[in-house]
Amino acid sequence: MKPVTLLFLFVCGLSHFNHAQSHVIPTPQFYEQLPGEPFKFSLLITDITSVPKSTSDVLFSWNNTFRNLVEKKSDSIPIALKVRLNQTTEKHPENDFYELSFDGKLINIHYTSDASLLYAYSTLLQLINDEGHQLSLRPFTLKDYAKFPWRGLHLDVCRHFFTVDEVKRYIDIMAFYKYNKFHWHLTDDQGWRIEIKKYPLLTEIGGYRDSTLNDHYNTSPRTWNTEHYGGFYTQAQIKDVVKYASDRGVTIVPEIEMPGHARAALAAYPDLSCTGIQQPVTGLWGVFDDIFCSKEETISFLQDVLTEVVELFPSEYIHIGGDEAPKTRWKTCEKCQNNMRKYQLKDEHELQSWFIRQMDEFLTRKGRKLIGWDEILEGGLSPNAAVMSWRGEEGGIAAANEQHEVVMTPGSHCYFDHYQGDSQTEPLAFGGYTPLEKVYAYNPVPAGISPDNKKYILGAQANLWTEYIADFKQVEYMVYPRALAMIQNTWSTNKPDYQSFINTLTNRQFDLLKYWNVNYSLSFAKPVFKITKEDQGIVITGTSIDNNPVNIASKCTSEKKGKELIIMGPSIYFSRSGSDAKTYRITAFENKFHSSSTINFINHKGIGLTIEFITPPNKRYAHNLESTLIDGVLGARPWNGSQWLGFNKGNVEFIVHMDEKINYKHVTTSALDATTSWIHLPDSVVVYGSDEGVNWKEIARQKVTGEQTKIALKGKNKQLKFVYTTLDAIPEGMPGEGYKPFTFLDELIFE
Ligand code: ACM
Ligand code: ZN
Numbered sequence: 001m002k003p004v005t006l007l008f009l010f011v012c013g014l015s016h017f018n019h020a021q022s023h024v025i026p027t028p029q030f031y032e033q034l035p036g037e038p039f040k041f042s043l044l045i046t047d048i049t050s051v052p053k054s055t056s057d058v059l060f061s062w063n064n065t066f067r068n069l070v071e072k073k074s075d076s077i078p079i080a081l082k083v084r085l086n087q088t089t090e091k092h093p094e095n096d097f098y099e100l101s102f103d104g105k106l107i108n109i110h111y112t113s114d115a116s117l118l119y120a121y122s123t124l125l126q127l128i129n130d131e132g133h134q135l136s137l138r139p140f141t142l143k144d145y146a147k148f149p150w151r152g153l154h155l156d157v158c159r160h161f162f163t164v165d166e167v168k169r170y171i172d173i174m175a176f177y178k179y180n181k182f183h184w185h186l187t188d189d190q191g192w193r194i195e196i197k198k199y200p201l202l203t204e205i206g207g208y209r210d211s212t213l214n215d216h217y218n219t220s221p222r223t224w225n226t227e228h229y230g231g232f233y234t235q236a237q238i239k240d241v242v243k244y245a246s247d248r249g250v251t252i253v254p255e256i257e258m259p260g261h262a263r264a265a266l267a268a269y270p271d272l273s274c275t276g277i278q279q280p281v282t283g284l285w286g287v288f289d290d291i292f293c294s295k296e297e298t299i300s301f302l303q304d305v306l307t308e309v310v311e312l313f314p315s316e317y318i319h320i321g322g323d324e325a326p327k328t329r330w331k332t333c334e335k336c337q338n339n340m341r342k343y344q345l346k347d348e349h350e351l352q353s354w355f356i357r358q359m360d361e362f363l364t365r366k367g368r369k370l371i372g373w374d375e376i377l378e379g380g381l382s383p384n385a386a387v388m389s390w391r392g393e394e395g396g397i398a399a400a401n402e403q404h405e406v407v408m409t410p411g412s413h414c415y416f417d418h419y420q421g422d423s424q425t426e427p428l429a430f431g432g433y434t435p436l437e438k439v440y441a442y443n444p445v446p447a448g449i450s451p452d453n454k455k456y457i458l459g460a461q462a463n464l465w466t467e468y469i470a471d472f473k474q475v476e477y478m479v480y481p482r483a484l485a486m487i488q489n490t491w492s493t494n495k496p497d498y499q500s501f502i503n504t505l506t507n508r509q510f511d512l513l514k515y516w517n518v519n520y521s522l523s524f525a526k527p528v529f530k531i532t533k534e535d536q537g538i539v540i541t542g543t544s545i546d547n548n549p550v551n552i553a554s555k556c557t558s559e560k561k562g563k564e565l566i567i568m569g570p571s572i573y574f575s576r577s578g579s580d581a582k583t584y585r586i587t588a589f590e591n592k593f594h595s596s597s598t599i600n601f602i603n604h605k606g607i608g609l610t611i612e613f614i615t616p617p618n619k620r621y622a623h624n625l626e627s628t629l630i631d632g633v634l635g636a637r638p639w640n641g642s643q644w645l646g647f648n649k650g651n652v653e654f655i656v657h658m659d660e661k662i663n664y665k666h667v668t669t670s671a672l673d674a675t676t677s678w679i680h681l682p683d684s685v686v687v688y689g690s691d692e693g694v695n696w697k698e699i700a701r702q703k704v705t706g707e708q709t710k711i712a713l714k715g716k717n718k719q720l721k722f723v724y725t726t727l728d729a730i731p732e733g734m735p736g737e738g739y740k741p742f743t744f745l746d747e748l749i750f751e
Contacts, residue, residue: 021496021500021503021504022126022127022140022142023126023503023504023507023508023509024123024126024127025126025177025484025487025488025504025509026177026178026487026488026490026491026492026495027488027491027492027494027495027496028123028142028143028144028492029143029144029145029492029493029494030142030143030144031140031141031142032140032141032142033138033139033140034102034103034104034138034139034140034141035139036104036138036139037138038129038136038137038138039081039102039104039105039136039137039138039139040079040131040134040135040136041078041079041080041081041134041135041136041137042071042072042073042074042078042079042080042134042135043070043071043072043078043079043080043081044063044069044070044071044080044081044083044128044135045080045081045082045083046059046082046083046085046121047082047083047084047085048085050085050087051085051114051117052114054114054243054246054247055114055117055118055247057247058118058175058247058248059118059121061172062121062122062125062176065515065516066125066512066515068130068515069125069128069130069135069515070125070128070135072133072134072135074133074134079134081106081107081135081137082106082107083107083108083109083124084106084107084108084109085109085111085117086108086109086110086111087110087111087112087117088110088111088112090112091112092112092145094145094146095145095146095147095148095149096112096113096115096116096119096145096146096178096180096249097111097112097116097143097144097145098110098111098112098116098117098119098120098123098143098144098145099111099120099141099142099143099144100120100123100124100141100142100144101140101141101142102137102138102139102140102141103139104139107124107137109121109124113249114249115180115249116145118175118248118249119144119178119249120144122176122177122178123142123144125512126508126512127140146178146180146490146491147459147490147491147492147493148444148457148458148459148460148490148491149180149458149459150180150181150407150458150459150460150461150490151178151179151180151181151459151460151461151487151490151491152179152180152181152182152183152253152407152409152459152460152461152462153170153174153179153181153182153183153461153462153464153479153483154182154183154184154185154409154461154462154463154464155167155170155182155183155184155185155464155466155475156185156188156463156464156465156466157184157185157186157191157193157466158185158186158187158188158189158190158191158192158193158264158466159188159190159191159285159465159466159467159469160466160467160469160470160471161191161193161229161230161231161232162466162472162475163231164233164237164240164241166472166475167184167241168241168244169472170182170475170479171241171244171245171248171250172248172516173480173516173518174250174483175245175248175249175250176516177483177484177487178487178491179250179483179487180249180250180251181250181251181252181253181459181461182245182250182251182252182253183253183255183319183461183463184252184253184254184255185255185257185465186233186254186255186256187255187256187257187261187262187264187265187321188257188261188263188264189261189262189263189264189281189282189288190209190212190263190264190281190282190283190285191206191207191208191209191230191231191232191264191281192206192207192232192264192265192268193207193231193232193233194232194233194235194238194254194256194309194312195232195233195234195235195238196304196305196308197235197308198304198305198308199268199269199301199304199305201268201269202264202265202268202269202305203232204268205267205268205281206264206265206267206268206281207230207231207232207264208228208229208230208231208281209228209229209230209264209280209281209282209283210226210228210229210280210281210283211224211225211226211283212224212225212227212229212283213225213283213284213285215428216428216468217284217285217286217467217676218673218674218675218676222284224283225283229283230281235308235312238312238313239312242312242313242314246314251314251315251316252313252315253313253315253317253318253319253371254309254312254313254315254318254319255319255320255321256302256305256306256309256318256319256320256321257320257321257323258292258302258320258321258322258355258359259291259292259294259298259322259325259352259355260287260288260291260292260321260322260323260324260325260326261287261288261291261321261323261324261325262290262291262292263279263281263282263288263290264281264282265292266278266279266290266292267279267280267281269301271297272292272293272297272298272301273290273291273292273293273329274290274291274293274329274330274332274333274335274336275290275329275333285467285676286676286735287324287326287733287734287735288326289326289328289329289733290329291325291326291329291330292355293329293330293333293335293336294330294335294336294339294351294354294355295335295336295339299355299358302359303358303359303362306318306320306359306362306363306366307366310363310366310368315368316368316369317368317369317370317371317386318363318368318369318370318371319371319372319388320356320359320363320370320371320372321372321373322352322356322372322373322375322376323372323373323374323375323390324373324375324735325352325375326732326733326737327348327349327351327352328732328733330348330351331348336348336351339351339354345379347379349378349379350379350380351379352375352376352378352379353376353378353379353380353381353382354379356370356372356376356382356385357382357383359382360382360383360384360385363384364384369384369385369386369405370382370384370385370386371385371386371387371388371405371407372385372386372387372388373387373388373390374387374388374389374390374391374394374395374396374399375391377395377398377399381399381402381404385404386399386404386405386406386407386458387399387404387405387406387407388406388407388409388461389406389407389408389409389410390409390410390411390414390415390463391410391411391736392410392411392412393408393410393446393448396408396410396446396457397446397448397449399456400449400453400454400456400457401448401449401450401453403453403456404456405456405458406456406457406458407457407458407459407460407461408444408445408446408457408459408460408461409460409461409462409463411432412432412434412438412620413434413438413439413441413442414434414439414442414460414461414462414463414486415430415432415434415462415463415465416434416462416463416464416478416479416482416483417429417430417432417463417464417465417466417467417468417469417478418430418431418432418433418434419431419432419433419434419435420433420434420435420436420478420482420521420523420524421435421521421523421524421526422523422526422597422636423636423637424598424636425597425598426523427468427474427477428468429468429478430465430467430468430676431674431676431677432677433642434482435523435524436481436482436485436523436524437498437524439462439482439485439486439489440485440488440489440495440498440501441498442460442486442489443489444457444459444460444489444490445457459490460486460489460490462479462482462483462486464478464479473519474519476518476519476520477519477520477521478521480513480518480519480520480521481505481509481510481513481520481521481524482521484505484509485501488501499546502524502545502546506592522593522595524545525545525590525592525593525595526545526590526593526595526596526597527542527543527544527545527550527588527589527590527595527596527597528542528543528545528588528597529541529542529586529588529597529599529633530543531624531627531631531632531633532624532626532627533608533610533626533627533630533631534573534608535608536575536576536608536659537573537574537575537576537607537608538573538574538576538607538608538627538630538631538632539571539572539573539574540552540571540572540573540574540586540599540601541570541571542570542571542588542589542597543570544590544592545590549569549570549571550570550588550589550590550591551566551567551568551569551570551588551589552567552569552570552571552572552586552587552588552589553565553566553567553586553587553589554567554572554584554585554586554587554601555584555585556582556583556584557583557584557585557600558581558582558583559582562584572586574601574603574607574632576603576605576606576607576608576609576659576662577603577605578605578661578662578663580751581602581603581604581605581749581751582602582603583600583601583602583603584600584601584602584603585598585599585600585601586598586599586600586601599633600633600634601632601633602632602633602634602747602749603632604632604749604750604751605659605662605664605750605751606630606656606664606667606748606749606750607630607631607632608627608630609630609656609657609658609659609750610656610657611626611629611630611654611655611656611657612654612655612656612657613625613653613654614653614654614655615647615649615650615651615652615653615654616649617645617646617647618646618647618648618649618742620646621644621645621646621647621742621744622645622646623642623643623644623645625645628643628644628645628746628747629645629654629745629746629747629748630656630747630748631747632747633747634670634746634747635670635672635744635746635747637672643746644672644744644745644746645744645745645746646679646742646743646744647726647742647743647744647745648740648741648742648743649740650726650728650740651723651724651725651726652682652722652723652724652726652743652745653721653722653723653724654721654722655693655719655720655721655722656719656720656721656722656748657718657719658717658718658719658720660716660718662750664713664750664751665712665713665751666710666711666712666713666750666751667687667710667711667713667720667748667749667750667751668708668709668710668711668748668749668751669685669708669709669711669722669745669748670707670708670709670745670746670747670749671704671707671709671724671743671744671745671746672707672744672745672746673706673707674744675730675734675735676735677735677742678730678735678736678739678741678742679741679742679743679744680726680727680730680741680742680743681704681706681707681743682704682724682725682726682743683703683704683724683725683726683727684701684702684703684704684724684725685701685702685704685709685711685722685723685724685725686698686700686701686702686722686723686725687699687700687701687711687713687720687721687722687723688720688721688723689713689714689715689717689719689720689721690717690718690719690720690721691716691717691718691719692718693718693719696721699713699714699715699717699720700712700713700714704724722748724743724745726741726743727741728740729741
């Protein structure tokens with residue numbers, strides 16, 4: 001064969017492979033459709049004689065869930081399709097390797113572990129077509145394995161409690177999608193949820209609270225729900241859940257928080273705090289000054305707790321928290337200060353590091369590994385510790401470069417308590433904006449890790465904190481379909497582009513999620529508005545998620561009898577005018593998912609002006625830089641990440657080029673106050689005016705006392721310069737203390 005022909009064959013083979021879309025999630029590493037007609041059958045029969053009962057029970061339970069994909073009642077003799085299982089005992093170099101094929105007569109599964117048999121079966125169920133009165137399957141061949149050994153989902157059962165059945169359901173669905181680590185966040189300020197035989201008050205007192213915050217942390221005034229609320233898992237229940245997970249190839253990584261997030265434990269055993277003062281289990285969210293004291297009694301207490309934890313959980317990794325522990329109490333506590341002298345620790349961060357080292361040595365002696373949030377890097381990383389990087393990627397990069405194992409879970413891409421759509425229409429969430437597309441784009445191996453150290457990245461995990469999630473239906477809403485995007489990042493080496501992923505969701509995966517009766521979100525499918533600056537004004541365009549134009553409507557809401565104007569096309573233009581501001585409600589309609597999106601638009605005297613930034617915003621929060629401050633749309637509250645410009649390099653400066661035909665009297669500038677997300681108001685704003693852009697004259701100076709600051713403008717100015725002074729560092733005791741705060745700005749409303 002001539003080289004040219006060889007090349008030709010190779011290219012053909014490649015393109016054939018690329019075009020075969022299996023709609024399996026996570027995308028298998030290699031899938032090829034084979035020639036031949038789909039085989040029609042009515043009954044799938046799997047020979048389970050060689051399989052342990054615990055695994056065959058899971059196969060049966062999946063058959064029950066997907067009854068319509070394994071059995072069709074028919075009047076004639078059922079046509080059976082057989083699945084033959086072959087276990088390979090040799091260790092395969094890839095994690096959880098399996099092969100699955102159908103030659104038109106028989107399905108063959110070659111698997112290397114109990115978990116990989118489940119993975120093969122999940123893949124198979126996803127490939128079977130339900131044709132109503134019968135089932136069908138095309139001939140294919142498939143090889144698959146996991147890219148990363150850590151494919152995690154987390155659930156916080158402290159802020160809100162979830163029953164054993166709900167936790168099992170969470171594990172069930174994650175296992176079906178080839179997740180293998182369930183991070184069970186069992187203790188926090190708002191509740192201690194695991195029975196510890198030696199310290200019964202942990203659950204008796206620490207398991208319950210008498211008030212829970214209503215609304216958002218940032219809403220004022222705060223109101224409270226005073227229902228007695230809580231719950232915990234007995235050790236018998238925990239053993240049952242651990243086995244349930246293990247049968248499904250899922251390891252449970254328990255988290256016992258220390259030294260911070262300890263208010264529930266300290267409500268039960270106040271002597272373990274620095275002050276000894278008893279306080280109730282809190283129903284407020286956030287970070288609290290009262291943490292475990294570093295004294296000897298606390299260390300023994302926590303090691304006793306870990307002794308019971310280790311007996312319950314076979315996981316190699318035990319999570320000890322380590323995040324968000326203010327050092328306020330330690331600084332004034334005699335015992336903590338004595339410890340610092342005794343062990344020659346230079347500050348309270350080193351004291352925390354010493355504290356964690358006591359746990360690391362203890363767990364290492366027990367044959368386990370300690371894992372903690374990235375704060376455990378501060379003051380020096382304990383020798384055997386693994387790190388979960390949540391405050392961005394930096395902690396993970398530093399730990400991997402120090403040759404410590406790392407699980408990536410940066411808030412920006414992996415926090416499923418963040419909004420996935422417009423915060424005005426979504427159920428209340430923590431804040432942040434982590435839409436499906438952003439999750440899908442995530443790569444667990446960040447730049448900045450030397451090639452030799454990349455192997456320390458074990459994988460990635462998505463976290464679900466439940467401050468604002470009180471029931472399990474909402475857990476599902478926040479997790480799905482984002483969990484399907486995340487597993488693509490940790491399992492697949494060849495994930496298709498985002499549009500293909502959306503096709504897979506709509507053509508196949510939503511049907512499968514319906515078998516599970518999952519309350520998945522369709523927020524990703526809402527039409528989006530693009531707002532662009534045009535000569536003398538603004539153009540608002542509506543597009544569907546597959547980038548097709550959609551129809552929009554506009555209604556003036558400033559006028560009592562404002563008319564609804566249906567625009568049979570995707571865009572509407574507003575020109576800047578010198579008259580008073582008017583507001584409009586603008587709606588975009590989308591047909592495929594029957595969804596719509598709405599924004600409120602203010603047509604004020606500043607829309608479409610040109611802004612020159614002297615201080616550039618942070619790259620992550622620079623959405624539509626040209627137009628965000630003058631696009632007539634107020635930034636969403638609670639903050640959802642877009643519609644705001646975010647700065648974190650200190651003071652903020654920019655110049656606005658004014659429209660000389662218009663007479664300006666006031667400008668209202670808005671900034672966001674969301675301290676739990678490290679976003680603080682600026683301290684003050686100064687406005688300078690100029691005719692030539694060189695001689696700047698101060699025309700207003702105002703202290704910022706709230707989110708809106710209205711500033712009177714004097715005289716005619718060709719340019720206005722805005723200077724916002726900001727805090728140098730986040731004050732002590734607040735989330736992110738010591739770090740530079742973010743300043744988030746949105747619309748400048750000119751009147
Ligand atoms: C965390 O989100 N505090 C780990
Ligand atoms: Zn102390």
